[in-house]
Amino acid sequence: MRRIDLTKAQTARSSTIRDINRQIVLNYVRDRGPISRADIARITELQRSTVSTIVEELKSEGLIEEIGAGASTGGRRPTLLRLRAAGATAIGVDIKPSSTTIATSDLMGRVILREELPNSSRPDEMSARIIECVRDFAARDETGTVAGVGVSIPGLIDPDTGRAIYIPFFKWRDWAIAEEIERATGLVARVDNDANAAALAELWFGRPEIGDSRDFIMVLVAEGIGTGIVFDGQIYRGERGAAGEFGHMIVGQHAPVACSCGNHDCWEAFSSERATVARYLGRTTPGVGGDAGEGGARHISFSEVVERALGGEQAAIDSLTETAHFLGVGVSNMIVGLSPESVVIGGQITRAWSIVSALFEETIQRSVRRGLPSARIVASTLNEPTLMGAISLVLARKFGLPED
Ligand SMILES: [Zn+2]
Numbered sequence: 001m002r003r004i005d006l007t008k009a010q011t012a013r014s015s016t017i018r019d020i021n022r023q024i025v026l027n028y029v030r031d032r033g034p035i036s037r038a039d040i041a042r043i044t045e046l047q048r049s050t051v052s053t054i055v056e057e058l059k060s061e062g063l064i065e066e067i068g069a070g071a072s073t074g075g076r077r078p079t080l081l082r083l084r085a086a087g088a089t090a091i092g093v094d095i096k097p098s099s100t101t102i103a104t105s106d107l108m109g110r111v112i113l114r115e116e117l118p119n120s121s122r123p124d125e126m127s128a129r130i131i132e133c134v135r136d137f138a139a140r141d142e143t144g145t146v147a148g149v150g151v152s153i154p155g156l157i158d159p160d161t162g163r164a165i166y167i168p169f170f171k172w173r174d175w176a177i178a179e180e181i182e183r184a185t186g187l188v189a190r191v192d193n194d195a196n197a198a199a200l201a202e203l204w205f206g207r208p209e210i211g212d213s214r215d216f217i218m219v220l221v222a223e224g225i226g227t228g229i230v231f232d233g234q235i236y237r238g239e240r241g242a243a244g245e246f247g248h249m250i251v252g253q254h255a256p257v258a259c260s261c262g263n264h265d266c267w268e269a270f271s272s273e274r275a276t277v278a279r280y281l282g283r284t285t286p287g288v289g290g291d292a293g294e295g296g297a298r299h300i301s302f303s304e305v306v307e308r309a310l311g312g313e314q315a316a317i318d319s320l321t322e323t324a325h326f327l328g329v330g331v332s333n334m335i336v337g338l339s340p341e342s343v344v345i346g347g348q349i350t351r352a353w354s355i356v357s358a359l360f361e362e363t364i365q366r367s368v369r370r371g372l373p374s375a376r377i378v379a380s381t382l383n384e385p386t387l388m389g390a391i392s393l394v395l396a397r398k399f400g401l402p403e404d
Pocket of ligand 1: 260261266
């Protein structure tokens with residue numbers, strides 16, 4: 001049983017049960033739609049009149065709509081319900097070290113409009129670019145149902161204030177992007193760390209078996225390594241939102257690149273895209289063993305290394321394999337410590353799953369040999385986990401219960 005936190009406890013309101021029933025009905029329409037009122041009442045064992053009242057409420061809020069009649073079971077053919085398909089509900093802002101993608105999505109998480117913006121080295125200029133695009137996208141939605149803006153940031157976020165405390169890649173501190181978007185557009189803005197956002201996307205829009213599992217860890221492999229922890233169907237944030245900074249756990253010495261924190265012993269320094277590129281350049285360019293991003297003799301993107309590996313180039317395969325080994329070491333430590341049902345790997349590295357997944361299997365077998373419960377390690381099915389994550393910051397609030 002969970003101990004009651006008296007600093008947060010709200011005594012039960014008469015509307016609490018109704019709120020929960022409303023979310024249950026909405027989620028049935030989302031997962032099982034098109035579905036009739038009668039079927040929802042039968043599966044949920046709610047009174048038919050209760051279901052009808054909730055359905056009317058959800059219709060008037062523009063969350064669900066009626067479509068043509070379903071198959072008759074003898075009498076009049078029932079009207080079916082599904083999530084409202086038209087119009088944008090969320091705007092997602094996906095900030096990455098390379099560029100920023102902004103997109104609108106409907107309630108199902110389908111992208112409608114999207115645009116890629118170049119990053120600026122100045123936070124005020126970056127805010128202005130983002131706000132201009134958000135304004136434009138909101139104005140172009142004729143239904144006027146945009147409920148909010150979600151922002152995914154590759155850095156540390158204060159969940160209480162929505163401020164970015166620190167973004168290592170840009171070296172920005174205390175960036176109040178949510179406040180700025182809200183002030184300029186009047187739309188509610190939610191900000192989260194990219195790995196947490198991707199974990200939320202996995203929970204709501206990823207593989208069904210991940211969405212149904214209550215405990216899993218998302219490992220986002222990108223410029224750095226981010227991890228999002230889902231416990232009991234919600235993001236675990238820890239004190240001041242700093243949970244999940246596994247990228248800085250120590251896994252060795254003399255990594256091929258420096259971690260974003262400056263050290264050469266962190267998991268991120270061994271397992272990120274940058275580490276893989278440095279390994280590849282070390283193998284293919286005489287005299288280059290260091291950080292590819294800083295003064296390397298040649299530049300190559302991680303995506304290109306993946307292409308070359310898939311094309312059969314041995315140096316690329318070896319570099320990816322070495323990275324996968326270190327990824328496995330960290331994942332193994334997390335599995336031993338947290339015992340999740342699954343670990344989801346997201347990012348470009350999933351394109352090379354045929355090359356890297358065997359190394360992960362080895363990791364699992366090590367846990368099994370220790371007599372500990374094992375976990376599935378699976379590739380994310382989301383093409384753009386962090387963009388979906390930004391969108392999910394808005395959509396999850398439509399479908400979930402308030403976090404406690
Ligand atoms: Zn570090």
